[in-house]
Amino acid sequence: MTQRIAVVGAGVLGLSVARMLALRGEEVTLFDKGAPGAGTSQISFAWVNANGKSPDSYHHLNAAGIDAHKRLQRQSGASAPWLLETGTWEWVADSAIRTQLEARLAKLTALGYPWQAVTRETLLTHFPELRLDSRIQQGWFFPSECLLYPSLLIGWLQTQIRRFGGKIIAQTEIVTLSERPDGVELELANGERWQGDKVILATGRWSAELLTQLGLTLSMTDANRPNKVACSFLAYTDPLPIQINSNIISPELNVRPEGGGRLMLQALDLDEYADPAxxxxxxxxxxxxxxxxxxxxxxxxxxxxxxRIEVGQRSRPSDGLPALGYVSERQRVYLMASHSGMTLAPLLGELVAEEVITGERSAMLADFAPQRLLTPFTGKSGGFTPAYLPAAQ
Structure with missing residues (x-):
C-alpha cells in the first residue's frame, strides 16, 4: 500500500531519500525552510572518500557510498555530471605526520582500500605548476576517491523527484511535529498542516531543534558557535592558470578544482578561528x-x-558517526544525520528508503542507530527501544 511520507530538509540526504521513495511509488512531499541545497550542502569541500574514517563499519559505509555515487552517475544519463572520478593526491613534510600517515595506510591496506605510492617526479608531472618542498620525495594517490559539484547533484535530484511525482515545497518552515497513533502531523509556518504516515528528518544541524517537538534531546556538535570540529573555512579563488583536475591534500593547504580555473582552498589549522557569526x-x-x-x-x-571566504558548518552528531533510524515509539519519525552526507547521500537514499518502505534494515546501518545520542523518553512511555536494538537487561 502506498504510504504518504514527508521528508523535511532538502539537502543532499533529504533529496536522495525523497527521490528513491518517489521512484518506488510512495507519495512524497519534501519540505525545506529555504531553497533546496542552500544549507550545509552548498558550502562543503565535497570530497567523496572513506580515507581514515573509523570504526571499520563507518569506513565500509563510506566506501560503499563512493561506489553508490559512481553507480548512480553511470545510470543517471545526466547532461552535467556531478561526480569527478579523479582520485586524491597527498604528501607530507613532517616526519611525525608521516608516521601517522603510514599507520593510516597500513589500516587502509587491511581494509582493502586502494592506494599507491608515487614519486616526486610523478607529482611534478601531474601538477606542472607545483612548487614542491625539497624534503618531499614521495606522495600517495588514492584512486577511488572523487570530488563532487553539489549544485549539479542537487539540481538533478530535484528534477528526478518531480519526474517521479514527488512534491517539493521550499521556503516553508516546519513549526511543530507530532506523532499520533494513526500517523504524523506537521504544522507549517504559513498555518497549513500536512498529515501522513511517516516523516523523515534530514535537517542536518537543525535536527536537534525539531526533535524537541517529540520531547527528545539529540547530542549534536553545535555548528553555530566557533568550533573547529564543526566549522571550516572554505576560500574560493578567481580563475587561475593552474592545471588541477583532482583533489590535493598538502601540508599547508587542501586544494580542489571548482570549475573554470577557480580553486577551492581549505587549511584545517586555520579552522580554530572559524566563527559563523x-x-x-x-x-x-x-x-x-x-x-x-x-x-x-x-x-x-x-x-x-x-x-570570497565562507564558513562551512557541518552536520555532525557529537560522536562523529551517523545517526540513522527511527526516533519515535510508533516508528513513524526517522532521523538521518551525518557529517559525511556528501559521500553517503546516494547510498543512504537507497538504504533508508528500503527500511521505511519494507521495514527491512540493512546490516550496514547496524552501528548507527540514533538512540545512543538521544536522552531517554520521559513521561508514560518509559523509553523507546526500536526493534533493531536489543532491549536493556
Whole structure:
C-alpha cells in the first residue's frame, strides 16, 4: 500500500531519500525552510572518500557510498555530471605526520582500500605548476576517491523527484511535529498542516531543534558557535592558470578544482578561528594566509585573488558517526544525520528508503542507530527501544 511520507530538509540526504521513495511509488512531499541545497550542502569541500574514517563499519559505509555515487552517475544519463572520478593526491613534510600517515595506510591496506605510492617526479608531472618542498620525495594517490559539484547533484535530484511525482515545497518552515497513533502531523509556518504516515528528518544541524517537538534531546556538535570540529573555512579563488583536475591534500593547504580555473582552498589549522557569526575579509589575516600558502604551493599564482571566504558548518552528531533510524515509539519519525552526507547521500537514499518502505534494515546501518545520542523518553512511555536494538537487561 502506498504510504504518504514527508521528508523535511532538502539537502543532499533529504533529496536522495525523497527521490528513491518517489521512484518506488510512495507519495512524497519534501519540505525545506529555504531553497533546496542552500544549507550545509552548498558550502562543503565535497570530497567523496572513506580515507581514515573509523570504526571499520563507518569506513565500509563510506566506501560503499563512493561506489553508490559512481553507480548512480553511470545510470543517471545526466547532461552535467556531478561526480569527478579523479582520485586524491597527498604528501607530507613532517616526519611525525608521516608516521601517522603510514599507520593510516597500513589500516587502509587491511581494509582493502586502494592506494599507491608515487614519486616526486610523478607529482611534478601531474601538477606542472607545483612548487614542491625539497624534503618531499614521495606522495600517495588514492584512486577511488572523487570530488563532487553539489549544485549539479542537487539540481538533478530535484528534477528526478518531480519526474517521479514527488512534491517539493521550499521556503516553508516546519513549526511543530507530532506523532499520533494513526500517523504524523506537521504544522507549517504559513498555518497549513500536512498529515501522513511517516516523516523523515534530514535537517542536518537543525535536527536537534525539531526533535524537541517529540520531547527528545539529540547530542549534536553545535555548528553555530566557533568550533573547529564543526566549522571550516572554505576560500574560493578567481580563475587561475593552474592545471588541477583532482583533489590535493598538502601540508599547508587542501586544494580542489571548482570549475573554470577557480580553486577551492581549505587549511584545517586555520579552522580554530572559524566563527559563523563573524565573517572574515579576503584582505584580512585569514584571506592573506590562504594567498601566501597558495603562492608557495604553485607557480602562476602571483596574481591570485581570493574572491570570497565562507564558513562551512557541518552536520555532525557529537560522536562523529551517523545517526540513522527511527526516533519515535510508533516508528513513524526517522532521523538521518551525518557529517559525511556528501559521500553517503546516494547510498543512504537507497538504504533508508528500503527500511521505511519494507521495514527491512540493512546490516550496514547496524552501528548507527540514533538512540545512543538521544536522552531517554520521559513521561508514560518509559523509553523507546526500536526493534533493531536489543532491549536493556
Amino acid at each position: 563573524r565573517p572574515v575579509s579576503t584582505e584580512g589575516f585569514i584571506g592573506q594566509t590562504f594567498l601566501r600558502r597558495l603562492r608557495r604551493l604553485f607557480s602562476h599564482a602571483e596574481s591570485a585573488r581570493i574572491a
